[in-house]
Structures are given as structure tokens and as C-alpha cells.
Amino acid sequence: MILSPEAFSNNYIQIFLLTGQPGWEYVHLWISIPFCLVYVLSIVGNSVILFIIKTDPSLHEPMYIFLSMLAITDLGISITIIPRILGTYLFNSREISLDACFAQLFFIHSLSFFESSILLLMAFDRFVVNSNPLRYASILTLLRIAKMGLVFVAIVIILPLPFLLKRFQYCRANVLSHSYCVHAEVMNMACSDITVNIMYGLFTKLLTMGLDSLLIFLSYVMILKTVLSIASHEEFLRALNTCISHLCAILLFYTPDLSLAMIHRFGNSSSPLLRIILGYISLLVPPLMNPIVYSVKSKHLRARIIRVFINLWLHSGNANV
Template identity: 45%
Template sequence: MSDYNRTDFTNPSTFILRGIPGLEAAHIWISIPFCAMYAIAVLGNFSILFIVKTEQSLHEPMFYFLCMLAITDLVMSASTIPKMLSIFWFNSREISFTACLTQMYFVHSLSGMESGILVAMAFDRYVAICDPLRHSSTLTNSVVAKIGLAVVLRSGILALPYPFLVRQWPYCRTNIIPHFYCQHIAVVKLACTDIRISSYYGLFDLLFVIGMDGFFIAISYIQILRAIFRLPTKDARLKTFGTCISHLCAISALYVPDLFSSLMFRFGHNVPLHFLVLISGVYHMVPPVLHPIIYGVRTKQIRGRLLELFTHKDT
């Protein structure tokens, strides 16, 4: 590893990923829960996609958005966790400069897509509760597809500056990244120049996406709560609000780890590095694992279809 500690280069051909710095001896043990979570995420999200595809009654806007979320979660976890496991199991630490930039781009764009899909799901809940008679005419298949395209374009465009800025910086210190993937802040800190533009843009992107999406979600739920409180009975209010619980849990599963991880990496200067990297790993696994569990448990149609599949399998 000492060969990589100090070299003279402008753009390295490869970076070296350390995994979780300071916990290299425990990599095998750490890999066990991450491997289990990855398996659960893959199985859970593919189950959601299979059930929605095969069950005609689930061909509705909410479940289309849920499928978009499942696909995003699958690609997000696949963009980082397999490389992490290859580091832990096979000591495969090298990643090319181009692959590093590509991974960085996908992580940031997919994170923005997840947030945008949650906004779309909030809009679906708003229309379903506040204007149920126009739900089918408002959220047609064409509108759902256009919303999905807008989410992809917005996230893809906002993520473009990350690799372009990283590519232009000179790297003359080291090519060892103290992380298990090409995290933006971890990479730009290796540059031997003023990186404030990259740092400020990363903070702007985080606050802009979460701020804007959080604002629209909050507006949707203010209107939803107003409609719920106008319902005549307590049971009706609880039943209607129950249709939003899954979405609220999904929001918490994405935003809380995302904000915590991003802000800790920027401002947690006295926090041990291995703790920061572990938190980042948890952030990458929590939403893909929890989203299918949340919707599988809370959504009657999906839960019933799952039970039906397992019952038929047992018989």
C-alpha cells in the first residue's frame, strides 16, 4: 500500500478504496450484515416488481411509483454494495478513474431520483384523498410516465457537475480513498487545489433537492391533513390517514440517514472516520431494505399476494 501513498500525477488511472479505514481486520465480519441486507433488498424489491407486474388490480399510479422506487433502490444498492463486498472478501480495492466518476454520478443521480419519486407518491396521496373522483383522470398512465421522466431528467442533470468538477482537479497527494466507494467528498479531498466549488455544490444539491422536495411533500400533507380532519368520524380519519403511513415511513427511511450521513461527512471533523464510513454504508442499505418491507407489510394488496404465493408454494 505504501506505493500508493505519494505519487506525482494529475489524473490517476486508478484509485484505491480502503473499505472502512481502521477496521480492515474486521472486514469479513462487517460483510455479513451488509451481505444479508443486500440479499433482502434484492429479494424484496424484485418481489415488489413481480407482484405489481402480475397482479392486474395493482396497475394503479401508486404502485407504478412504487415500482419506480424499487428499480431505483435496486440500482442504487448495486452501484456500491457489490464493490464493498469485493473489497471485504477479495481485497479488490482498485477502481479506475472513469469507473469512479461513473459510480459517483449514479449514486448522486439515484439519490435524487428516490427523493423525486417520494414527491410523486405524495402527490398521488394528495389527489387520492383530497380529490378522489378525479384521481383516475388526473393521474393517467401518460401523466405517470411524464412524472417519472421529469424525475429522471432533474436528477440526472443535477448530478452532472459532480464528475465534471472532480475530473478537472489535479491530484498530486495520494490516490487512496478512505471509503468503500467513490464518495464525492472523500474523492475531492484528495485534490491538491481549492475544492470549495465542489464542496459548495454538493451542499447546494443536498439542500436544494431535500429542501424543494420536502417543501412539496409538506404542502401535500398539509392539504391531506385538512381533508382528513374534515371527515365525520374518527374511524374514517384513521382509515384514511392509514393509507399514508407507508409513504411517511419511506420518507423517513430515505431522508433521515441521507441528511445525517451527508452532514456528518461535512461537519463531523471530530468523529472517527470509520464511524462516518459505516454510517454511509448504512445509508446506502437502509432505504432499499426498508422500502419493500414497509410496503409489503402496510399495503393490503401486496401483503395478500405475498401470502398467496407462499401458501401455494407450501401446498
């Protein structure tokens, strides 16, 4: 029997189902606890960084301006992803509409692109501070930083992704393997030819994170060349020390993402659980760890943070009295 167009259209998917840990539903409540902690610590940590930098004029330097941009991006990533994850684990709220899914993946990919771009700007900042320390303030003026921030206009590269997905009808299994939406997985649910989406997805990945990572690598080659020319051993170590926080941020961001890409490309026999965990690490660990890394390594920032918490403790103690 040939189905009518009306009957066939009823078979199209109207919602996606998000997945927690398949087969682990009986411990979803316990699994949600680490996600809650990550969420709270990410929000508090990045908010404190922003508050300290905004209220302390001595921190209105290029490095800290870039750090505040990184903190805003990390806040956006946490707010975009973790509430949806908690809904899946805590309340078994697995359904997500197509439009909501497209919106979420747009923000996930855009904010990831922002983070990659900020890490590139910070690499340039580290190059300037090591190659021209005496002219650092005159080179990286607020006007130049604002012009460098125009890199975010390149969000137009990500903008077509949800529209390319929206033109499809979805008639395959509607269960996603994560508790959030990403382009590479959603497009595979489509009934139609997805060649354009595959090519455009690869293009955006190469043009954003691929190009950024290459330029970051070249920046550090130039930094290393500059640092190796320093005769004094102490100055050599001091110069390298200025880059440690940024190198940690780069490793936290790119290592899980690259590992996940390699598994998707070459590890077809790998455990689905490993892919799920790497997916969570690539999106949730940088917003959690970046404030900690920069707070530990920056004496000025650490001192201000300690002072803020001491003042809060003293005010709360006086209020109780």
C-alpha cells in the same frame, strides 16, 4: 532540486483506495456477511415487488406504479454499491480507477436523486387520494403519471459532477474513507481549487433533495389540513393509515442523509466509524426496508406475495414428488 513536469506528473494519483473498517481487517470476513444478506434481501424483495405489480392487473394503479419505480431505483442503488463493498471486505480489492470511481459516484448521486423525486411523486399521490378520493383515478391517469415521470430528465443536473472531477489532477492521499465513491470526498483529493465543485455540489443538493423535501413537507401539511376536516374518527384514522408506508419510506431515506450532513457540517470531532456506519445506512437501508414496509402495510400486495410464495412451494413440492 526542481522536478521536471514529467517527474511531477508521475506523482499524480491514478487510482483511489477504498476503505473497509480501519483497524478491523481481521473481522472483514464476518462484516461481509451482513452486507451479503442485505444485498440478497434487497434484490429479492424489490424483484418480488416488481414481479407482483407487473403480473397482477389489479395493481396497475398509480400508487403501485410509483412503488415499482421506487423498487427499480432501489435495485439500482444495491447493484451499484454492494458488489464493490463486498469486493473490499471479502477479497481486499481496494483499488478503483479514477474513471470507475467517477462512474460509480454518478450513479450513486443520480439514483439517490431519483429516489427523492419518486418520494415527492408519492407524496402528491397521497395528497390526491386523501383530498379527492372519488376522482383519484381520473386525476392520476397513466398519461399524467408519464408526464410526472419527466422529473427524471433533471438527471442533467447530476451529469456534470464526474466531468467537473475529471478535469482535476489528484496528488493528495488517495485513501477514501468509504468502500464506495461520493463526490464530496473525491473532490477533496484534488490538487486544484475546488470552489466550483463545492458550489455546484451544494446547488445540486439543494435543488434536488432540498427542494423535494420542502415540497414533501408542504404536501403533508395540506394532507393534514384535509384529514383534520374529517368528522368521523374512523375515517380520520383510515385516511392517516394510507400515508404510513410513505412516511416510513421518507424517514428511512432522509433521516440518515440529514444526520450525515449535520455531522459533516458540525461534528468535526465525531467518530469516523459513526460517519462510515451512517453512510452505509443512508444508502443500503432504504432498498432493504422499503419492500418490507410496503408489503406489511398493503393488504393487496401482501396477499399477492403470500400467494406467489405458496404457489412456488406447491410447485416445488410437486416437482419433488
